[in-house]
Amino acid sequence: MTLKELHDLTVNMLTAAEVEDSRFDTDCLFEDILKADKTALVLRGNAEVPELDADRLMLAAEKRCGGTPLQYILGEWEFFGRPFYVGEGVLIPRPDTEVLIEKVLEHFSAAGNSAPEICDLCSGSGCIAVTLKKELPKATVHAVELSSEAMPYLIKNIGRHNAGVKIIKGDVTDGRLLENFSDPDDVGEFRKIDCIVSNPPYVTDKEMTELSREVRREPEMALCGGADGLKFYRVISCLWSEILKGGGLIAFEIGFEQGEAVMEILEKNGYENVSVYQDYAGRDRVVTGIKKNG
Secondary structure: OEHHHHHHHHHHHHHHOOOOOHHHHHHHHHHHHHOOOHHHHHHOOOOEOOHHHHHHHHHHHHHHHOOOOHHHHHOEEEEOOEEEEOOOOOOOOOHHHHHHHHHHHHHHHHHOOOOOEEEEEOOOOOHHHHHHHHHOOOOEEEEEEOOOOOHHHHHHHHHHOOOOOEEEEOOOOOHHHHHHHEOOOOOOOEOOEEEEEEOOOOEOHHHHOOOOOOHHHOOHHHOEOOOOOOHHHHHHHHHHHHHEEEEEEEEEEOOOOOHHHHHHHHHHOOEEEEEEEEOOOOOEEEEEEEEOOO
């Protein structure tokens, strides 16, 4: 079978399986497995594909037709210009989350603080924590994650990018995790940090039943935010405020219909200058607030 014939066959397979962007997914699989980009398809379209390579491509295509996310098949995905390992058990990085990074970076640029201490809650693959560390090399960054399935990806991505991110394993709703920030010079008190950032689970129970088959392959614990999707915003904005400095930043990714609700949660928990920002599609995606002094 020629390269072009295999490409056409794969596109048709994915289209028949109702894969949303069958041609894009096919191109990604060809580049990853056959090292053949669009230029190669034009220049070498009539070249025969070795049987072993064709079999590997077909196996990947069958997985995609069965609902396995493209990112899991490829084993990595780009975020903020850097590749991150992903696979079963970890949330796939999405472009919308880059807005969260941008707002945190803008805050510290405006504050003239190039060495903040930041805690990324529900870190997953580590794409947020690693990116902030790479963009702010002098920063101290902590990544908190509970999932034993996600943890290997977090560790590998920190190593891959040589990012000195400090890992804390545990449930962000467990107040005992705050002991990691105990003040060595003041017994019973916490060190205060500059920023809490999180892309927490925020899908409602109802929405969980309506997710696409691909998204349903991602870990439920990284998606489900309770009956109204707001559980983690309530807990984090209250509990983790204990270690946030007065004037410190809290920044959340949100579902596009949650802007007003999350803003209200922050205001009720002692944050001011609460703002909502849109993603690249013009939908509410990030809410930030500043902890009041005193």
